[in-house]
Amino acid sequence: MLEEFEGHSEGRMRIKCRVIVKGNDEGEALVTKQPINFLTMIDLKSGIVKDEKHELYKKNIANKVLVFPNAIGSSVGAYSIYALKGSHVAPKAIVCIKADITTASGCAIANIPLVDSPESDVFAIKSGLKVKVDALIGLIEM
Amino acid sequence: MSPLQLTSDEEKALKGEHGDALATAYRILLAIGEATEAKKLVPIKWAHVSGVNYNTIGDSGVEFLEKLSKDGRVAVKTTINPMGFDPVKVNSLKLNKEFIAKQNRIVSAYDRMGVTRSFTCIPYEVFDLPSKGTDVSFAESNAATYANSVAGLRTNKESGLSALASSLTGKAPYSELRIEEFRKPNVGIKVNYELDNEVDYGLLGYFAGKVANNSVAFSGIENLSKRNAKSLSAALGTSGSCGMFTHGNAGETIEFGKEEARKIRDELHTSEKGDVITLGSPQLGVDDLSLLADMVHGKKFRKRCLIFCARAAYESAKNLGYTERIEKAGGEMLCDCCTCLTPLIDRSEVDSVITNSIKGAYYLNNSNKVGVCLKSLKDIVREECE
Numbered sequence A: 001m002l003e004e005f006e007g008h009s010e011g012r013m014r015i016k017c018r019v020i021v022k023g024n025d026e027g028e029a030l031v032t033k034q035p036i037n038f039l040t041m042i043d044l045k046s047g048i049v050k051d052e053k054h055e056l057y058k059k060n061i062a063n064k065v066l067v068f069p070n071a072i073g074s075s076v077g078a079y080s081i082y083a084l085k086g087s088h089v090a091p092k093a094i095v096c097i098k099a100d101i102t103t104a105s106g107c108a109i110a111n112i113p114l115v116d117s118p119e120s121d122v123f124a125i126k127s128g129l130k131v132k133v134d135a136l137i138g139l140i141e142m
Numbered sequence B: 001m002s003p004l005q006l007t008s009d010e011e012k013a014l015k016g017e018h019g020d021a022l023a024t025a026y027r028i029l030l031a032i033g034e035a036t037e038a039k040k041l042v043p044i045k046w047a048h049v050s051g052v053n054y055n056t057i058g059d060s061g062v063e064f065l066e067k068l069s070k071d072g073r074v075a076v077k078t079t080i081n082p083m084g085f086d087p088v089k090v091n092s093l094k095l096n097k098e099f100i101a102k103q104n105r106i107v108s109a110y111d112r113m114g115v116t117r118s119f120t121c122i123p124y125e126v127f128d129l130p131s132k133g134t135d136v137s138f139a140e141s142n143a144a145t146y147a148n149s150v151a152g153l154r155t156n157k158e159s160g161l162s163a164l165a166s167s168l169t170g171k172a173p174y175s176e177l178r179i180e181e182f183r184k185p186n187v188g189i190k191v192n193y194e195l196d197n198e199v200d201y202g203l204l205g206y207f208a209g210k211v212a213n214n215s216v217a218f219s220g221i222e223n224l225s226k227r228n229a230k231s232l233s234a235a236l237g238t239s240g241s242c243g244m245f246t247h248g249n250a251g252e253t254i255e256f257g258k259e260e261a262r263k264i265r266d267e268l269h270t271s272e273k274g275d276v277i278t279l280g281s282p283q284l285g286v287d288d289l290s291l292l293a294d295m296v297h298g299k300k301f302r303k304r305c306l307i308f309c310a311r312a313a314y315e316s317a318k319n320l321g322y323t324e325r326i327e328k329a330g331g332e333m334l335c336d337c338c339t340c341l342t343p344l345i346d347r348s349e350v351d352s353v354i355t356n357s358i359k360g361a362y363y364l365n366n367s368n369k370v371g372v373c374l375k376s377l378k379d380i381v382r383e384e385c386e
Helices: A076-088 A102-111 B008-014 B020-035 B056-068 B097-113 B141-149 B158-168 B198-211 B226-239 B258-268 B286-296 B311-319 B320-328 B357-365 B377-385
Strands: A005-007 A012-016 A019-022 A022-032 A067-068 A092-096 A114-116 A128-135 A137-139 B041-043 B046-049 B077-080 B171-173 B187-191 B214-221 B244-249 B252-256 B276-284 B303-309 B333-336 B352-355 B371-374
Touching: A005 A022, A005 A128, A019 A102, A019 B020, A022 A092, A022 B377, A076 A102, A076 B056, A076 B158, A076 B171, A102 A114, A102 B020, A102 B158, A114 A128, A128 B214, A137 B041, B008 B020, B020 B056, B020 B158, B046 B158, B056 B097, B056 B158, B056 B320, B056 B333, B141 B226, B141 B320, B158 B171, B158 B226, B158 B286, B187 B198, B198 B226, B198 B252, B198 B258, B198 B357, B226 B276, B226 B357, B252 B258, B252 B352, B258 B371, B276 B286, B276 B357, B276 B377, B286 B303, B286 B311, B286 B320, B286 B377, B303 B311, B311 B333, B320 B333
Parallel strands: A022 A067, A067 A092, A092 A114, B046 B077, B187 B214, B187 B252, B214 B244, B276 B303, B276 B352, B303 B333, B352 B371
Antiparallel strands: A005 A012, A012 A137, A019 A114, A022 A128, A128 A137, B041 B171
16 A cells, blocks of 8 residues: 555655545645744735745635644634635645644634645645645645 | 544544534544544643634634534633723723624623633633643643643643633643653753843743744743743743743753844834833733832823733732822723734824733734834833833
8 A cells, every 4th residue: 555655656746644634625735844823924814924024925825735834823823724714715725744733723623624744745845736635544646 | 543542422522412512622622632643632620712802713713602602611610811802991992893792792602601701811820720730721822831831730732722622521632741751841942141021031932932842941041030931931832832841951952142032132123112002911910010010109101001911910909009000100901801913002093012022022013013112111111101
């Protein structure tokens, strides 16, 4: 099974990961190595990153597969993730390096598929690339 | 597949057999349990919940809490964070009706669930503490950090939702900062100059949050006062994911000197002056009000000065005569609310704010979008009073 999931097969790249919140979705990747404070850094009506110091400044997380290390700061960030869903501008799926309590609890009630601990370097994924997250078996495909 | 083992009763609750609210709560606990690699849930004695101010949770938050409050009831002592305004003074505050109505719906929902109407971000100062080592679930990053580091309690850095899930179930995943081994710091910070005031401790905390993950050890700040510990905890919780500090050394050591402090200050000190002064974030407790009353006795603030405090602290301070001195000096005391995401500071009316809170400075800059002039309380009284 392992071999089948790793590296290129049929021209597709597959990365195994851990399932935190179950689900299945796909979208364009939006990748950052910087952590995110969902309460202060994202405009919750539009999904646009409004923190000018963040490398995703002016990028929109709506309907993307958001790849980032973990959330930081406010404990209310979990509600912010839920608010993004309410405004229909939430990411389709989230990939963390190490999922944290804020992201996990926000995704749990917003029904956003969440995976973490990818077995190979997800920062190598180029933003804009079409990515499929299978958060049932724990697989990122592109 | 799942390493988290639920009891058969917990499984039933997850499936909705004990009602919708408990199903939601267990869904949250399951997700955070998976994320933090817990193997089981353990009982907790006290939950402190954030997500009360309408400015922080918005319309979807109001609807979520109303739905949850249909059949959700607290299973353990539950205290809650500040709301958006002081309900006693609401008529004299310039707030729009929609904000007030939505804030009231949030308060009613929490009320139905059976919480204690504490509206405070310093539960560790307002309520008696359980014995050391007790498991609690504290959202509100300053409270979680203070609980772990100073009060000797055990909590992960909970989210508003995870603390609420703990409140309704009386349980939390046994993971991370609840486990002795995990509480050992993996980064040490050596402070190589003498910190003078609460702003310095805040700068240190903000720096530490950026470089440490779970638990950090400080050396060079051994005699930490409660006031400085509050400032440090609040700043630490703001900039990162670290939820605990200890004193001493740890494997990897990073230096914190005047240059590091200056860099953080440059990031947060965005104005040389301010139209309004705010004190609080965290809210002021009785001791803070006692100190302030002494400092401003016989003086007068030249500017509007908002002082955010816990109502329980305000009532005690009133009986002790502190509030009279502060109000005579022109201080405007507000209970049940705080600086962070306050609707009382709006950039249509205020360009910049003077504060001694690093946490407050971060949120005023990034959420309220006003300039911030950082000054210690001592300097505020010296320079802004006559």
